[in-house]
Amino acid sequence: MKRPGALREVYDRLLARFGPQRWWPAETRFEVMVGAVLTQATAWGNVEKAIARLKSAGALSPEGIRRLPVDELAHLVYPSGYYNAKARKLKALAAYVGEAYGDDIDVMGRSDTLALREEMLGIHGIGEETADDILLYALGKPVFVIDAYTKRIFHRLGLAPERGPYFEYSALFTDNLPHDAEMFGEYHALIVRLGVEYCKKTPACAGCCLLDICPAGRSQAVD
Numbered sequence: 001m002k003r004p005g006a007l008r009e010v011y012d013r014l015l016a017r018f019g020p021q022r023w024w025p026a027e028t029r030f031e032v033m034v035g036a037v038l039t040q041a042t043a044w045g046n047v048e049k050a051i052a053r054l055k056s057a058g059a060l061s062p063e064g065i066r067r068l069p070v071d072e073l074a075h076l077v078y079p080s081g082y083y084n085a086k087a088r089k090l091k092a093l094a095a096y097v098g099e100a101y102g103d104d105i106d107v108m109g110r111s112d113t114l115a116l117r118e119e120m121l122g123i124h125g126i127g128e129e130t131a132d133d134i135l136l137y138a139l140g141k142p143v144f145v146i147d148a149y150t151k152r153i154f155h156r157l158g159l160a161p162e163r164g165p166y167f168e169y170s171a172l173f174t175d176n177l178p179h180d181a182e183m184f185g186e187y188h189a190l191i192v193r194l195g196v197e198y199c200k201k202t203p204a205c206a207g208c209c210l211l212d213i214c215p216a217g218r219s220q221a222v223d
């Protein structure tokens with residue numbers, strides 16, 4: 001199967017299997033941005049606890065994060081792990097949103113996607129995955145988020161190499177699918193769902209909805 005058809009087929013099967021995931025769970029777009037930083041190297045349940053603490057302290061805004069001393073901010077985001085580092089990253093993000101966009105996320109969202117991405121990659125603690133999380137889920141830009149689940153699953157499906165630069169994986173999707181932010185957001189969320197429930201380090205292929213089109217899964221079924 002050619003890549004565009006295969007990528008669409010995988011999406012359709014995941015959507016039929018799991019249903020819409022409706023990411024990103026948040027009340028505001030700035031909350032999405034904060035969550036994108038806090039979710040680095042931790043489970044989402046820990047992020048929810050940290051977000052709840054920020055909300056209780058009235059600190060879930062760019063101004064609120066800038067106002068707090070870094071040690072108090074670290075205390076609030078403690079449940080998300082790496083709390084000192086994440087507090088510094090949130091400070092840098094809040095400073096950027098204020099300096100570049102006057103805390104106006106609507107203005108930020110109207111900026112050019114590539115320019116925004118370049119700007120964010122210059123912020124302390126924002127890497128490619130986090131920048132793309134923000135672009136896609138906070139700002140509605142049609143970028144494809146690549147994470148470890150994506151690499152693992154699409155390598156096992158025979159559609160991508162095991163290792164390679166980030167942009168090659170994102171180009172696999174953006175070059176072969178319509179640039180639809182809603183679909184890209186669903187697709188990434190569905191990939192994470194599959195990675196958590198089936199395509200783990202040791203995959204549970206028996207119940208996977210992709211088994212009959214997955215070379216790695218089929219070879220395991222034969223073993």
Ligand code: SF4
Pocket residue numbers: 153156157198199200203204205208209210211214216217218
């Ligand atoms: S069949 Fe197995 S290896 Fe293939 S995508 Fe599903 S869980 Fe992963």
